[in-house]
Amino acid sequence: MIPELGHIALIVALQLALLQGILGLVGASRDNAAWRAMARGAAGGQLLFVLLGFLALGWSFLINDFSVMNVADHSSRFLPVEYRITAAWGSHEGSFLLWTLLMAGWTLAVVILGRKLPADLHARVIGIMGLLSFFFLAYLLFTSNPFMRLHPPPANGSDLNPLLQDPGMIIHPPLLYMGYVGFSVAFAFAIAALISGKLDEAWARWVRPWALMAWVFLTLGIMIGSWWAYYELGWGGWWFWDPSENASLMPWLAGTALLHSLVVTERRGALRVWTVFLALLAFALSLVGTFLVRSGVLSSVHAFALDPLRGLFILVFLCILIGGSLALFAKRASAVKVAGDFGMISRETALLTGNVLLLAALATVLLGTLYPLFLDAFGLGKISVGPPYFNAVFVPMMVPVLLLLGIAPWMRWGEERLPDLLPRVRGLAIAAVLIGLALPFAFDAWRWQAALGLALAAWMMLTTITGLIARRRTDGRLPLAAYGMACAHVGLAIGIIGMGLVTAYQSEKAVAMNPGDSTSLGRYEFIFRGAEEVPASNYSAMRGTIELKQEGQAVATLLPEKRIYRSSQMTMTEAAIRYGFFGDVYVAMGEPLPGGTWSVQLYLKPFVGWLWGGAVLMALGGLLAALGLRNKGVGA
Amino acid sequence: MNLWIGVGALVGVALAFLLVPLWRQKSALAGRQSEIRWPAVGLLGVLPALTVGLYLYLGAPGILKELALTQAQSNYDVDGMVRALEDKLKATPNDPEGWYALGRAYIAFSRYADAEEVLRKATTQAPKDARIIAQYAEAMALKQGSLDGRPLELIKAALEISYEEEKALELAGLAAFQKENWAEALHYWRRLLKLLPKATEHHEAITQAVKTAERKLDIRLGGTGMPLPPQPAEPKKAPH
Numbered sequence: 001m002i003p004e005l006g007h008i009a010l011i012v013a014l015q016l017a018l019l020q021g022i023l024g025l026v027g028a029s030r031d032n033a034a035w036r037a038m039a040r041g042a043a044g045g046q047l048l049f050v051l052l053g054f055l056a057l058g059w060s061f062l063i064n065d066f067s068v069m070n071v072a073d074h075s076s077r078f079l080p081v082e083y084r085i086t087a088a089w090g091s092h093e094g095s096f097l098l099w100t101l102l103m104a105g106w107t108l109a110v111v112i113l114g115r116k117l118p119a120d121l122h123a124r125v126i127g128i129m130g131l132l133s134f135f136f137l138a139y140l141l142f143t144s145n146p147f148m149r150l151h152p153p154p155a156n157g158s159d160l161n162p163l164l165q166d167p168g169m170i171i172h173p174p175l176l177y178m179g180y181v182g183f184s185v186a187f188a189f190a191i192a193a194l195i196s197g198k199l200d201e202a203w204a205r206w207v208r209p210w211a212l213m214a215w216v217f218l219t220l221g222i223m224i225g226s227w228w229a230y231y232e233l234g235w236g237g238w239w240f241w242d243p244s245e246n247a248s249l250m251p252w253l254a255g256t257a258l259l260h261s262l263v264v265t266e267r268r269g270a271l272r273v274w275t276v277f278l279a280l281l282a283f284a285l286s287l288v289g290t291f292l293v294r295s296g297v298l299s300s301v302h303a304f305a306l307d308p309l310r311g312l313f314i315l316v317f318l319c320i321l322i323g324g325s326l327a328l329f330a331k332r333a334s335a336v337k338v339a340g341d342f343g344m345i346s347r348e349t350a351l352l353t354g355n356v357l358l359l360a361a362l363a364t365v366l367l368g369t370l371y372p373l374f375l376d377a378f379g380l381g382k383i384s385v386g387p388p389y390f391n392a393v394f395v396p397m398m399v400p401v402l403l404l405l406g407i408a409p410w411m412r413w414g415e416e417r418l419p420d421l422l423p424r425v426r427g428l429a430i431a432a433v434l435i436g437l438a439l440p441f442a443f444d445a446w447r448w449q450a451a452l453g454l455a456l457a458a459w460m461m462l463t464t465i466t467g468l469i470a471r472r473r474t475d476g477r478l479p480l481a482a483y484g485m486a487c488a489h490v491g492l493a494i495g496i497i498g499m500g501l502v503t504a505y506q507s508e509k510a511v512a513m514n515p516g517d518s519t520s521l522g523r524y525e526f527i528f529r530g531a532e533e534v535p536a537s538n539y540s541a542m543r544g545t546i547e548l549k550q551e552g553q554a555v556a557t558l559l560p561e562k563r564i565y566r567s568s569q570m571t572m573t574e575a576a577i578r579y580g581f582f583g584d585v586y587v588a589m590g591e592p593l594p595g596g597t598w599s600v601q602l603y604l605k606p607f608v609g610w611l612w613g614g615a616v617l618m619a620l621g622g623l624l625a626a627l628g629l630r631n632k633g634v635g636a
Numbered sequence: 637m638n639l640w641i642g643v644g645a646l647v648g649v650a651l652a653f654l655l656v657p658l659w660r661q662k663s664a665l666a667g668r669q670s671e672i673r674w675p676a677v678g679l680l681g682v683l684p685a686l687t688v689g690l691y692l693y694l695g696a697p698g699i700l701k702e703l704a705l706t707q708a709q710s711n712y713d714v715d716g717m718v719r720a721l722e723d724k725l726k727a728t729p730n731d732p733e734g735w736y737a738l739g740r741a742y743i744a745f746s747r748y749a750d751a752e753e754v755l756r757k758a759t760t761q762a763p764k765d766a767r768i769i770a771q772y773a774e775a776m777a778l779k780q781g782s783l784d785g786r787p788l789e790l791i792k793a794a795l796e797i798s799y800e801e802e803k804a805l806e807l808a809g810l811a812a813f814q815k816e817n818w819a820e821a822l823h824y825w826r827r828l829l830k831l832l833p834k835a836t837e838h839h840e841a842i843t844q845a846v847k848t849a850e851r852k853l854d855i856r857l858g859g860t861g862m863p864l865p866p867q868p869a870e871p872k873k874a875p876h
Contacts, residue, residue, distance in 0.1 A: 001700060005642045011690045012650045015683060019654065037657035038675070045653030049646070067703055141694055149696040151703065569844060594855055 003068050006056020007147035010097075013049035013104075014141060016042045017133035020107075024127020028120040036123040043111045043126055046133060047104035054101045057146050058088045067153035070094060070146045076159040076567050078538035086170045087160045092294055093146035095173055099290070100136045102174070102181045107133065110185055110210075117206060124192035125185070132184055135317050143310045159538065159567030168228030176221030176248055180286035182214025183255060187283035187325075190276045194328050199276065199336035204266035205629070207279065211262060212626035214282075215255045216619045222248050223615035234573030234588045236603045238502070238611060241390040246369040247289030253362040254282040257355045259622075264348050268413055270341070271352060273333045278355075280325045285362075287318055297373060343415035350408035354401050361397040365390065402456045402496065405489060406463035428466065432459035443505055443606075453500015460493035480628025484621045491617025498610030502583075508603045512593055522604045524585060525549040531562075531589070531598055539565040541574070544589050544598060548578060560600075562589040584608050639700060643691070647684045654679055717741070725754075732762035739775055748779035769794040770803035783811040802831055806842070813845070818853035822846060 020042035027035030057070070061084045066072040074091045075084050089098040107129045114122050140146070163169070189207045193199040225248065230238045239245065258278035265275045291297075291314045342348035368385040376382055410424055436455020440446045468486045472478055509521045515530035529545040541561040548556040558576035565572065578585040583606035590599030655676055691697065718741050725734050735758035742751035755772040762768055773790035777783045783791070788811055794804040809824035825846045832839045 001639065001642075004639055004695060004697075004700065005646070007695050008643055008646055008687065008691050011687050011694070012646050012683075014690075015686055016650060016653070019679075034658055034661040034675075037661050038654050041653045041657035045650050048653070049650065052646075067699065141690075145694065147695070149699045151696075151699060153703070569847075592855065 002056050003060050003065065003147050003149065006053045006060075007145070009049045009052035009056065010137060010141055010147075013046050013053065013100075014134065014137040016046040016049060017130050017137055020046060020130030021127050021134055022130075024123045024125075024130055026127075028123040028127065031120065033119070036119060039123055039126050039130065040111050043104070043107045043130065046130070047101075047108045050097075050101045050104045050137075053146075054088070054097055057094060057097060058085055061085060061088045064157070065153075066155070066157050067150050068146075069148040069150050072150055072154050072157045074157065074160050076157040076538065078566060079157075079160055079165075080537055082170075083160055083165050087164075089173055090160050090164045090169075091146070093140070093144045095177075095294065096136065096140050096144055097146050098174060099177050099181060100133060100140060102177050103129070103133050103136060103184060106181055106185055110188075114206075120196065121189075121192055121198070121203075121206075124195060125188040128188035128191050129184060132188070135321075139310075139313050139317065143313050157567075159565065162539070162563070162565040162568060162570050162572045163232065165538075165565075166228065166232055168224055168232065172221060172224045172228055174221075175217050175224060179214050179216075179218025179221050179248075179255075180251060180283075180290060182210065182217055183251060183279075183283040183286050185210040185214065186258065186279040190279035191325060191328065193276060193336060194325075194332040197332060197335035199272050201266050201269050204262050204275065208259070208262045208266060209626045209629045211255065211258055211279070211282075212622050212629070215252070215259055216622040216626065218248070218252050218255060219615055219619040219622065222252060223612050223619070226615075227612050230608070231575055231577055232572075234575055235601065236506075236508075236575070236584075236586045236588075236605055236608075238608065241368070241387045243369045243373075244293045246365050247292045250362055250365055250369075251282050251285040251289055253358050253365070254278060254285050257358040257362075258282050260351050261355055264351050268342065268348060270348055272336050274352070274355070276333065276336065277329065280322075280329060284318075284322045284325070287314075287321065291315070291318060292369070292373075297377075341414070345411070345416045345418060345421075347408055347411040347413050347416065350404050350411050354404040354408065357397060357401045357404075361394055361401070364393045364397065368393070399452075399456065402460060402492075405492070406459045409467045409485070410463065425463065428462045429459065432456075432462055440504070443501075447504035450500050450504035453496050453504075457493040457497045457500070460496070461490055464489045464493070481625040482628075484623070484625030484628055486621070487624055488618045488621025491614045491619075491621055493614070494610050494617060495612075495614025498607045498612075498614060501607040502605055502611070505606045506604060506608075508601065510590060510599060510601050512597050513600050514595075514597050519602070521602050523550055524604070525552075526587070526600075526602055528598070528600060530596065531592075534561070536563075538567065539563045539572075542589065542592065544587075544600065546576070546587055546600070548585060556585075558585070558587045560587045560589045562592075579609060581609070582607060639697070643687060644684075647687050651679060651683060718745075729757075730761060732758045732765065732768060735761070736768050736771060739771060743775055743778065748775055751775040752779050764797060766794040766798040766801040766804060769797070770801050770807065774803060774807060777807070783807060783814065799827075800831060802828060805831070809845070813849060816852070818849045821849045822853065825849065 020039050023035045023042060024039035026032070027039055057068075059065075060068045060071050061075050062081070064071065064075065064077055064084070070091055070093050071087075074094070075087045079087065087094070089095045107126065110122075110125055110129065114125065117125075186207050189203065189210070193203055222245075225245065226238050229240065229245075230236055258275065258281075261271050261275040261278050264271045295311045295314055297311070368389050372383050372385050374380075406428075407421075407425055411421060432455050435458040436451045436453075439454045440450040443450065464486050468478070468482065471482065507522060509519065511517075511519050513519065513528035515528060518525055518527040520526065525548075527547040527549065529547060531542045531544040534541045534543045541563040543559055543561045546558045546560065547554055548558055556578045558578060560576040561574035563572045563574055564570070573588050575586055575588040577587075583604060586603040586605055588601045588603075590601050592598055658676060718738070721734060721738050721741070725731060725738060728734075735754045739751045739755035739758060742748070742754065752772070752775040755768065755775050758768045759765075759772050769790050773783075773787040773794065776790070777787040780787070787807070791804050791807045791811065794801050795808060798804075805824045805828040809821045809828065812818075812820035812824065825842055829839065829842055829846065832842065
């Protein structure tokens with residue numbers, strides 16, 4: 001009964017979304033207040049009904065209703081309750097239901113927080129979001145129905161993918177989706193501006209908080225995903241240039257460019273067309289990313305052909321959305337275009353250059369991610385594009401971005417004179433280079449990755465902090481957004497320190513250990529105390545006990561596990577990590593060898609936590625900026 | 637039916653979300669009542685019809701009845717069958733097949749002591765039936781929680797009568813597995829696999845057991861135990 005009602009709720013939501021779209025857009029162009037009011041009502045109803053559908057699916061998982069195919073395929077009686085609930089978005093169908101739920105949530109937020117916007121803009125944004133929701137709900141109902149039933153129901157389900165049975169995976173998808181879906185707001189604002197031809201500083205001021213919030217969620221989502229990969233995949237890597245990671249990096253890069261371009265549009269009225277383009281791009285890439293990850297083309301481009309309806313639906317949707325918005329862009333961009341007036345050397349130019357470099361870096365990621373898929377799809381052979389390509393192409397592209405990041409906030413809007421600028425930053429540049437050259441000597445060896453990371457980070461931090469102090473001195477009280485920017489930039493610098501140092505100084509060792517054996521790595525001594533079997537409800541684990549000593553002193557007992565999940569017979573490595581401010585000690589069980597011996601993998605990861613700490617600071621900075629912009633009373 | 641009351645309620649709420657805002661605009665649209673009337677009438681007609689139509693097309697409206705039916709049937713079957721069998725055996729106790737069926741039913745209900753008792757009766761009535769003996773051994777093992785001792789003797793006895801007895805092969809393999817005699821366990825289970833129909837749950841379970849035993853044996857023989865299971869042990873890709 002409950003699953004059927006959930007199904008019907010989604011069918012009702014589908015119609016409400018379509019009504020929201022039509023009533024919103026037509027109500028705006030015909031200036032019909034009644035229709036606009038109905039569009040807002042439809043948005044509220046849509047959220048309620050999608051929520052009902054989502055709760056119905058969650059309920060089916062909770063009570064092990066295996067007559068629902070989705071439950072039978074992604075849960076089991078032995079699955080602990082918390083993962084039974086989160087399994088609701090562990091499947092393809094469930095995760096799209098989550099997507100539509102978040103989309104409806106963002107829509108209602110726009111309905112409520114955007115009340116003070118001009119009525120036609122407000123209704124258009126709601127209408128466009130309604131049409132997007134309609135597509136997602138139609139996709140869900142017609143190709144990925146989470147409420148398909150089985151008769152007769154199986155006695156037990158086939159369990160949740162063990163990789164997903166982890167707290168990190170519970171919050172990673174919702175955060176990521178909050179980011180992806182959040183960019184739909186900026187997208188809708190951009191389309192609305194193109195339709196009406198009204199795109200001015202006020203428009204940019206309204207869009208900024210929305211774009212910032214989406215970016216904050218996306219940043220956190222990517223961070224959690226990276227952290228999850230670090231502790232769950234068993235060898236302590238934090239970024240793999242895996243297509244599913246690139247899929248989230250691309251909208252992030254476009255979103256970052258959008259945030260900075262919005263600043264120029266808001267403050268100077270310039271770069272309008274560019275800003276609109278980025279707003280379209282960020283959401284389009286969110287969809288491309290979701291398509292890549294969810295359609296199955298990544299595991300194999302031929303998986304796409306196994307379920308052609310699903311893939312085709314998204315592909316057609318993408319073509320309509322990207323093609324349609326680009327066509328609208330081409331036709332209407334001239335209407336919103338206003339010649340921005342700024343000099344060759346100015347803050348605008350610096351931000352634009354940074355933007356273009358971000359997009360160039362994005363293009364390299366896009367190429368490296370899609371090109372192998374195209375080749376494979378057209379039967380032209382399989383190639384693997386991995387970290388060597390990305391490290392060689394992406395990283396050098398980002399270095400000038402980071403250099404500009406330091407210098408741009410120092411530059412004047414409109415026109416800057418180099419003789420004025422250089423003396424202000426020369427000292428900081430020299431200091432940064434010296435720090436970069438000198439600090440690595442504090443470690444075991446001088447390595448260029450560490451020097452580069454430290455020099456860049458020092459440059460970013462010094463310029464950001466001295467810049468903030470200087471602005472405080474001249475402007476007095478600064479807006480919250482200024483602190484937000486500083487916080488995000490310092491966060492990025494901290495992340496860069498983590499990346500540079502862990503790349504330069506990580507060390508690892510794989511050893512076969514008998515109970516009682518000890519081995520050392522770095523300043524640590526590891527003593528293996530044996531492994532014992534530890535059963536759990538849906539898996540059985542071999543848990544190793546490893547004592548960690550530093551200079552003869554016991555500092556920790558690490559308990560890495562090797563798990564075999566019952567239903568799927570999948571083996572999983574559960575690493576034991578001793579987190580530390582200056583670095584982590586990371587231990588993973590390898591394979592059992594004859595006679596109670598185990599191969600054990602030991603890793604030292606200096607400063608790796610700074611990576612994620614930096615990302616959290618960046619997100620916090622974004623949040624501060626968004627709050628600051630809202631508190632300025634801009635109405636949206 | 638209840639479901640359609642639910643549909644009505646959901647559609648009613650949806651209409652409220654649309655019509656209440658429309659109603660509130662009434663004063664603003666004074667004199668232009670038709671601008672309210674027609675959308676309202678349209679929605680009242682279209683939304684319920686489309687909801688029902690789409691649900692009949694996409695959904696499984698019959699599922700509730702079917703599920704209810706299956707449930708009633710299975711309740712009826714199980715209780716009724718066991719009780720009927722008990723009554724029948726009271727009247728005609730000389731029926732090894734009947735005792736055997738009752739024993740299996742008791743095992744399904746985890747009534748191991750009862751199962752052991754009725755299966756003992758069955759074996760005294762048909763002392764040369766390997767299938768019944770093996771089943772008796774299983775009931776006994778379930779009751780005492782171990783295959784050691786008498787159950788194992790019975791299993792061996794069943795195999796002596798017939799080396800094709802599936803339950804006996806399975807239990808013999810399990811007993812060997814528990815004693816870590818991997819090779820012996822493999823011997824019984826591989827034999828069993830040849831007898832079982834393919835693509836059944838039982839076949840699948842035994843295949844898994846064989847794989848586990850093979851891995852254990854491989855480790856004992858000095859290998860790493862790695863070639864199995866077939867899927868990569870360390871999935872490197874993050875699924876999303």
